[in-house]
Amino acid sequence: MSDRARLPLWEVFIRPRNGLAHRHVGSVHASDAEMALMAARDVYTRRGEGRSIWVAPASAIAASDPDEKAEMFDPADDKTYRQPTDYHVPEEVGDM
Amino acid sequence: MSDPTLFQYVLGLADDQLVLGHRLSQWTGRAPILEEELALGNIALDLIGQARGLYQYAGALEGAGRDEDALAYHRDARGYLNLTLVEQPNGDFAQTIARQLFYTAMALPFWQAMTASTDQRLAAVAAKAEKETAYHLRHATEWTARLGDGTDESHRRMQAAINQLWAFTGELFEMIAAEAGLAAAGIAPDRKTLRAAWDRTIDATLSDASLTRPDDSWMAEGGRDGLHGEDLGHMLAEMQSLQRMHPGLQW
Amino acid sequence: MYAQGLINASGDPNAAETPEQLARFQARIDAEEKIEARDWMPAAYRKTLIRQISQHAHSEIIGMQPEGNWVTRAPSLRRKASLLAKVQDEGGHGLYLYAAAETLGISREEMQDQLLSGAAKYSSIFNYPTLTWADIGAIGWLVDGAAIMNQIPLCRCSYGPYARAMVRVCKEESFHQRQGYEIMTTLAQGAPEQKAMAQDALNRWWTPSVMMFGPPDTDSVHSDQSMTWKIKRFTNDALRQRFVDATVPQADYLGLTIPDPECKWNDVTQHYDIGPLDWDDFWKVVKGGGPMNRQRIAARQKADDDGAWVREAALAYAAKRSTQQEAAE
Ligand SMILES: [Fe+2]
Numbered sequence: 282m283s284d285r286a287r288l289p290l291w292e293v294f295i296r297p298r299n300g301l302a303h304r305h306v307g308s309v310h311a312s313d314a315e316m317a318l319m320a321a322r323d324v325y326t327r328r329g330e331g332r333s334i335w336v337a338p339a340s341a342i343a344a345s346d347p348d349e350k351a352e353m354f355d356p357a358d359d360k361t362y363r364q365p366t367d368y369h370v371p372e373e374v375g376d377m
Numbered sequence: 378m379s380d381p382t383l384f385q386y387v388l389g390l391a392d393d394q395l396v397l398g399h400r401l402s403q404w405t406g407r408a409p410i411l412e413e414e415l416a417l418g419n420i421a422l423d424l425i426g427q428a429r430g431l432y433q434y435a436g437a438l439e440g441a442g443r444d445e446d447a448l449a450y451h452r453d454a455r456g457y458l459n460l461t462l463v464e465q466p467n468g469d470f471a472q473t474i475a476r477q478l479f480y481t482a483m484a485l486p487f488w489q490a491m492t493a494s495t496d497q498r499l500a501a502v503a504a505k506a507e508k509e510t511a512y513h514l515r516h517a518t519e520w521t522a523r524l525g526d527g528t529d530e531s532h533r534r535m536q537a538a539i540n541q542l543w544a545f546t547g548e549l550f551e552m553i554a555a556e557a558g559l560a561a562a563g564i565a566p567d568r569k570t571l572r573a574a575w576d577r578t579i580d581a582t583l584s585d586a587s588l589t590r591p592d593d594s595w596m597a598e599g600g601r602d603g604l605h606g607e608d609l610g611h612m613l614a615e616m617q618s619l620q621r622m623h624p625g626l627q628w
Numbered sequence: 629m630y631a632q633g634l635i636n637a638s639g640d641p642n643a644a645e646t647p648e649q650l651a652r653f654q655a656r657i658d659a660e661e662k663i664e665a666r667d668w669m670p671a672a673y674r675k676t677l678i679r680q681i682s683q684h685a686h687s688e689i690i691g692m693q694p695e696g697n698w699v700t701r702a703p704s705l706r707r708k709a710s711l712l713a714k715v716q717d718e719g720g721h722g723l724y725l726y727a728a729a730e731t732l733g734i735s736r737e738e739m740q741d742q743l744l745s746g747a748a749k750y751s752s753i754f755n756y757p758t759l760t761w762a763d764i765g766a767i768g769w770l771v772d773g774a775a776i777m778n779q780i781p782l783c784r785c786s787y788g789p790y791a792r793a794m795v796r797v798c799k800e801e802s803f804h805q806r807q808g809y810e811i812m813t814t815l816a817q818g819a820p821e822q823k824a825m826a827q828d829a830l831n832r833w834w835t836p837s838v839m840m841f842g843p844p845d846t847d848s849v850h851s852d853q854s855m856t857w858k859i860k861r862f863t864n865d866a867l868r869q870r871f872v873d874a875t876v877p878q879a880d881y882l883g884l885t886i887p888d889p890e891c892k893w894n895d896v897t898q899h900y901d902i903g904p905l906d907w908d909d910f911w912k913v914v915k916g917g918g919p920m921n922r923q924r925i926a927a928r929q930k931a932d933d934d935g936a937w938v939r940e941a942a943l944a945y946a947a948k949r950s951t952q953q954e955a956a957e
């Protein structure tokens with residue numbers, strides 16, 4: 282039904298001021314990467330939220346399959362030996 | 378009045394930003410892309426912010442107790458001292474972009490030079506405006522490229538806009554009588570020195586966009602003397618209507 | 629990530645939904661798990677969300693018009709900047725919400741077509757005109773106030789992309805109601821003609837604002853299922869009551885009168901009562917019989933038509949440049 286010119290969808294990632302990693306914040310429609318960057322700046326950093334922007338065509342992002350959630354993520358759940366709390370340090374030793 | 382020359386000069390600068398910011402705000406709800414709705418709003422807000430800083434300073438220079446709103450809302454078109462370029466109506470998106478391109482290609486080197494002003498308030502306004510304007514110029518040049526080198530229709534519209542607004546670019550580099558003295562005192566940039574940077578930006582942008590630079594012919598002038606086209610009066614009548622209808626009230 | 633055209637992760641949208649699938653889905657909802665774009669979901673859940681999110685997005689976009697009507701006439705530079713920033717935020721909200729709906733497999737363009745054709749509705753409140761500057765105050769105070777009541781629970785909606793969009797929206801909304809109330813305060817404390825302007829605006833916007841929460845629970849069609857799916861957390865009437873309870877004292881502070889003689893504190897319920905609402909009128913306006921319905925859609929259609937050549941130009945340019953780049957490589 283829609284015969285309009287469709288501007289591609291881009292996913293937007295912003296690195297906040299505080300030095301954390303880029304985080305997905307939303308999407309914009311834009312004809313190309315430069316326009317997507319400007320749109321992302323104008324839409325998602327109006328309140329000083331960002332210090333760096335990445336945009337990626339939504340179509341270029343490969344995502345894990347939700348049906349494979351169990352095989353992808355459950356195996357990590359019981360490897361408690363990767364957690365610091367799994368180890369006992371005598372109280373007298375203090376913080377470690 | 379403490380400093381009439383500087384007052385007039387700062388008032389003219391304030392009027393430039395307000396009139397252009399107001400014009401851009403007229404796009405609200407009408408932008409060609411939803412994302413562009415936010416882009417135009419951001420630019421308008423930058424300009425209105427610059428205007429407010431300049432009006433506040435102008436009011437202080439005048440020393441007659443006029444605040445930013447008294448200056449913005451209680452002068453008619455004859456009293457407005459903006460460049461005639463910025464008062465030109467929005468037209469189609471190409472005309473708005475051409476107006477942005479012509480103005481910001483001057484404004485960026487202007488504010489850059491102004492950061493070195495011996496006048497601390499103007500240098501402070503310039504430090505902020507310089508960064509904002511750099512982005513406005515990027516926005517204008519990127520769109521000029523896309524419209525100039527997009528479809529046949531967009532090329533035709535963009536070239537028409539360039540041709541139509543060209544006559545308002547001469548005024549960008551004109552010095553009013555008072556301005557020469559301010560430039561000599563290190564307060565204001567010498568507009569003639571901005572011309573080379575403007576030419577470079579315009580030539581590079583137009584050629585990148587497959588657009589032709591028009592020949593110089595008749596150039597508009599008189600904005601700094603309050604001599605405007607017919608559109609500004611309508612714009613101000615709308616903008617000032619409440620203040621005029623109910624004088625002396627707080628809003 | 630939000631791949632276009634995606635229907636559901638397991639493929640065929642028409643595949644019968646087994647009782648086991650539905651039960652597993654409901655169990656996830658009950659456990660307060662977020663449903664994500666590619667997760668399996670019942671077709672009706674998807675449809676409900678597309679309808680609700682797109683109508684919410686349309687409301688934000690159409691809502692730019694009544695307030696945009698005063699951007700060029702704001703009576704001070706400070707008011708002008710804050711109104712412009714507010715209307716711009718509403719455009720942003722529309723944008724976030726369209727993107728959230730797009731994760732469900734509908735394009736922004738399709739949604740816009742539905743809006744323009746009248747197939748999709750938007751909040752009926754925006755079918756009323758803004759006649760005076762006080763309307764800008766009343767809209768920020770009442771309409772944004774009602775919207776916030778509605779939107780805060782949506783931050784916990786079961787659908788992840790919608791909930792996340794609403795978190796951002798709610799953060800931005802926080803200044804909207806305050807700027808509206810500040811305008812009302814200034815007018816209410818100003819000259820007699822300003823106070824009259826404020827009362828007149830309250831008179832016209834009160835009932836439509838109270839109706840923004842939708843029809844009473846007794847005849848709200850979509851309510852029950854939406855509550856079970858945790859798309860909705862509170863009923864229309866519960867939110868409406870919360871709004872009335874919050875707003876009546878704010879009107880008192882302004883010295884303005886709520887235009888409803890039956891609006892009084894009820895010692896028994898510990899809530900404010902309000903008089904009966906004319907829902908026939910509400911439905912008439914929703915269905916196109918409001919004072920501004922035609923103009924709102926016509927203005928949107930015009931912006932869309934006027935912008936078509938710009939979007940085409942941007943795409944043509946991108947296509948040319950990517951061909952040139954490929955040729956150069
Ligand atoms: Fe909003």
Ligand SMILES: [Fe+2]
Pocket residue numbers: 718772775801804
């Ligand atoms: Fe809002």
Ligand SMILES: [Fe+2]
Pocket residue numbers: 688721775
């Ligand atoms: Fe809203």
